[in-house]
Amino acid sequence: MLETTDLRKVFKSTVAVDEVNLYLNKGESVGLLGPNGAGKSTTISMISSLSMPTSGDVKWNGESVVKNPNVIRNVLGVVPQEIAVYEELTALENLKFFGKIYGLKGETLDQKVEDALKIVGLEEKQKELVKNYSGGMKRRINIAVALLHEPEIIIMDEPTVGIDPQSRNYILEMVRQLNEEKGMTVLYTSHYMEEVERLCDRIYIMDHGKVIATGTQEELTSILSSEESILIELDRPYPNLVKALSGLEEVLQVVEHDKGIKLIVTKGSRLLGKVFQIAEQEDAQIAGINVQVPTLEDVFLHLTGRKLRD
Amino acid sequence: MVNFLKKDVLILIRDRTELLVLLLMPFVLTAILGFALGGVMSEEGFSELKVAIVQEDDTEAGVQQFIDDVNSAAFPDEAKVGMTEAAESFQPFSIIEEALFSDDLEGVVKVSYLAEDEALEAVQDEEILAIIKVPEDFTYQALQKMILDEGEGSELIIQSSDHSALAVDIVDDIISTLVDQINLETAIAQVGGEEAITSTEEELSIHDLGGVESVTDQEPLSMLQYYTFGMAVMFALYVASTMGSKAYIENYQHVFDRILLSGRSRNLYLSGKWVSTIVLVVMQIFILLVASSLVFQAFQLNNWAYWGGIGLISLVYALTIGSLGTLLVAMAMRTKSNAIPNVFAFGIVSVFAFLGGSFAPMFQLPDVINQMGLWVPNGVAMNAYLQWTQGLGLSAIGPLLVRLLVMAIVIFSMSLFIFPKRRVA
Numbered sequence: 001m002l003e004t005t006d007l008r009k010v011f012k013s014t015v016a017v018d019e020v021n022l023y024l025n026k027g028e029s030v031g032l033l034g035p036n037g038a039g040k041s042t043t044i045s046m047i048s049s050l051s052m053p054t055s056g057d058v059k060w061n062g063e064s065v066v067k068n069p070n071v072i073r074n075v076l077g078v079v080p081q082e083i084a085v086y087e088e089l090t091a092l093e094n095l096k097f098f099g100k101i102y103g104l105k106g107e108t109l110d111q112k113v114e115d116a117l118k119i120v121g122l123e124e125k126q127k128e129l130v131k132n133y134s135g136g137m138k139r140r141i142n143i144a145v146a147l148l149h150e151p152e153i154i155i156m157d158e159p160t161v162g163i164d165p166q167s168r169n170y171i172l173e174m175v176r177q178l179n180e181e182k183g184m185t186v187l188y189t190s191h192y193m194e195e196v197e198r199l200c201d202r203i204y205i206m207d208h209g210k211v212i213a214t215g216t217q218e219e220l221t222s223i224l225s226s227e228e229s230i231l232i233e234l235d236r237p238y239p240n241l242v243k244a245l246s247g248l249e250e251v252l253q254v255v256e257h258d259k260g261i262k263l264i265v266t267k268g269s270r271l272l273g274k275v276f277q278i279a280e281q282e283d284a285q286i287a288g289i290n291v292q293v294p295t296l297e298d299v300f301l302h303l304t305g306r307k308l309r310d
Numbered sequence: 311m312v313n314f315l316k317k318d319v320l321i322l323i324r325d326r327t328e329l330l331v332l333l334l335m336p337f338v339l340t341a342i343l344g345f346a347l348g349g350v351m352s353e354e355g356f357s358e359l360k361v362a363i364v365q366e367d368d369t370e371a372g373v374q375q376f377i378d379d380v381n382s383a384a385f386p387d388e389a390k391v392g393m394t395e396a397a398e399s400f401q402p403f404s405i406i407e408e409a410l411f412s413d414d415l416e417g418v419v420k421v422s423y424l425a426e427d428e429a430l431e432a433v434q435d436e437e438i439l440a441i442i443k444v445p446e447d448f449t450y451q452a453l454q455k456m457i458l459d460e461g462e463g464s465e466l467i468i469q470s471s472d473h474s475a476l477a478v479d480i481v482d483d484i485i486s487t488l489v490d491q492i493n494l495e496t497a498i499a500q501v502g503g504e505e506a507i508t509s510t511e512e513e514l515s516i517h518d519l520g521g522v523e524s525v526t527d528q529e530p531l532s533m534l535q536y537y538t539f540g541m542a543v544m545f546a547l548y549v550a551s552t553m554g555s556k557a558y559i560e561n562y563q564h565v566f567d568r569i570l571l572s573g574r575s576r577n578l579y580l581s582g583k584w585v586s587t588i589v590l591v592v593m594q595i596f597i598l599l600v601a602s603s604l605v606f607q608a609f610q611l612n613n614w615a616y617w618g619g620i621g622l623i624s625l626v627y628a629l630t631i632g633s634l635g636t637l638l639v640a641m642a643m644r645t646k647s648n649a650i651p652n653v654f655a656f657g658i659v660s661v662f663a664f665l666g667g668s669f670a671p672m673f674q675l676p677d678v679i680n681q682m683g684l685w686v687p688n689g690v691a692m693n694a695y696l697q698w699t700q701g702l703g704l705s706a707i708g709p710l711l712v713r714l715l716v717m718a719i720v721i722f723s724m725s726l727f728i729f730p731k732r733r734v735a
């Protein structure tokens with residue numbers, strides 16, 4: 001029901017979004033995954049009619065949103081990446097204000113406001129000023145505003161950035177319920193793999209303005225069916241060890257991270273013995289070792305040679 | 311619209327510092343400027359203009375000398391009798407004295423008699439505002455000039471320290487109006503003879519002077535009143551810049567996007583800003599004037615006709631400031647920065663306020679500045695407030711109000727033009 005065709009956006013010199021084609025079916029939960037600056041937010045602002053595409057089109061049930069933004073406005077809820085509410089107002093005042101600009105009034109307004117507060121779990125804090133909210137609560141009121149007019153489709157732009165795991169869990173669970181129980185169509189943007197893996201039926205992976213892969217989680221990870229990864233925990237960095245390991249024929253990629261290194265290797269290469277051997281040569285203390293099936297993170301790594309987050 | 315208004319007002323009220331700037335500051339400044347530059351203030355708020363009369367003329371001797379002159383001259387006896395009577399009943403300075411002590415000037419002017427050196431000292435000490443010196447031979451020379459049209463006449467001398475030019479102007483005005491009036495009456499007397507002279511005596515009161523000089527027509531302005539208006543019109547300008555800045559924040563916090571997402575039009579948003587500014591300005595001016603009336607007794611609260619006019623001026627001025635606020639909103643949105651509202655608040659407001667007479671009283675400013683003041687909204691409103699308070703009617707302030715309305719329309723059109731039309735690329 002929502003579809004973009006060859007969507008493109010150029011800012012002076014940067015191509016922020018490059019020929020993006022994506023679609024959402026009714027009731028689907030779709031993830032848009034990509035690192036910083038991939039063009040996710042820009043794509044969303046074109047879909048929601050806030051910014052004009054340089055070229056390409058966005059269609060809602062076959063009608064162009066670019067030509068007539070009104071076709072999508074009443075059915076669309078957008079949770080912006082930023083906290084887009086009035087900090088100096090309370091949650092209740094914010095909801096009432098935004099409810100009214102959507103034309104809600106009287107008892108319906110009160111009812112919808114109450115519902116929205118219940119969904120995001122802010123009933124008890126509704127009379128506090130938003131500026132005194134915690135990060136997680138701000139994220140929740142940001143979502144509540146988008147739910148007020150009961151949209152058919154909700155687009156969330158990194159709704160869990162910078163909050164504690166508990167609030168994050170709460171939000172993820174809430175999104176799952178909206179999708180599964182209320183049948184709301186969801187486009188969920190994130191650079192957290194786990195979130196997208198947990199919530200989404202289908203996934204688009206974006207990088208440098210382009211969609212570089214798409215499919216269900218299984219389809220995407222099957223790209224890596226010929227690979228597996230070995231996680232090696234170390235007590236400290238060993239540059240020589242990294243060098244030695246990357247010299248091995250079966251090792252496709254070596255990635256360093258804070259607790260150790262990760263090897264992407266050809267499936268079934270039975271490297272563990274060799275790894276221990278090299279570690280001993282390099283005098284490295286291995287604190288733990290773990291062989292993993294591929295994740296979306298690995299898919300991204302495979303496709304771009306970079307990690308999703310630095 | 312009410313929804314937008316409620317939100318804008320709530321947001322402003324929650325902003326303590328902004329509120330202090332918009333409401334408390336003008337009030338405090340009114341007090342400081344009103345009292346410090348006033349010189350016409352006393353414990354009970356607006357006070358009397360204290361003047362001292364230094365009498366160096368011997369009135370009776372002057373009259374006698376004039377009568378002697380007349381008698382020794384070669385006039386017909388009838389004329390001699392008439393002129394003697396006139397001189398006895400029509401002593402120039404006592405008419406001024408009577409006027410100064412009359413009920414009409416009760417509470418406005420307070421007169422005392424002092425010797426010259428005492429008077430000068432009192433002026434130095436700012437105990438009195440001005441000295442009206444009646445020079446030697448004043449009566450004699452004045453009578454000669456007025457009745458016989460001989461000699462140069464004589465002049466009252468008004469002296470003051472310059473610590474309160476406005477108040478001195480007022481004294482000056484009162485006296486010169488009286489003198490003009492006396493001259494006018496003598497001219498009539500010279501033509502019409504005796505009858506006219508006697509009739510003028512009864513009629514000569516402050517009331518009959520109405521319309522000759524506006525300042526003496528009604529209570530003169532106190533400095534406190536002056537600065538209440540000065541600060542009111544000046545700080546209304548800050549409401550405009552505040553609206554601009556708040557709109558910038560709305561844009562910056564992406565709330566504006568959210569409003570657009572709902573399908574509300576941009577022009578509705580802009581009109582909402584206009585209405586909000588208007589309401590805020592009206593509230594601000596109202597609070598200031600009432601506070602100034604209650605705390606400083608700057609104005610009497612029970613004069614409905616007077617407040618009706620003040621309300622009208624305030625409303626029209628608010629329309630103009632509303633447009634100005636809208637313009638700043640449009641520019642902040644266009645440039646996606648708070649720079650223009652800031653430049654306005656920290657620079658342009660001061661210039662406007664100076665031109666409009668909010669800092670130094672207009673009476674003291676060069677004419678050029680006062681002329682320029684008529685090109686800034688606050689200056690126009692200031693003029694309207696002052697003229698209305700001085701008792702000039704609607705006919706006087708009408709053109710000023712029209713001027714404000716024209717400004718309101720022009721500025722609002724400009725903001726519609728500047729406000730980004732469609733989704734920006």
Ligand SMILES: Nc1ncnc2c1ncn2[C@@H]1O[C@H](COP(=O)(O)OP(=O)(O)OP(=O)(O)O)[C@@H](O)[C@H]1O
Nearest residue numbers: 011014016034035036037038039040041042043081
């Ligand atoms: N208004 C703008 N003017 C110029 N360049 C822009 C503008 N908005 C975005 N960009 C550029 O477009 C690219 C994509 O930005 P976008 O915000 O869409 O990325 P994103 O995927 O949402 O990243 P993040 O995860 O950090 O939110 C970036 O390189 C960014 O610098």
Ligand SMILES: [Mg+2]
Nearest residue numbers: 040041081157
């Ligand atoms: Mg983004």
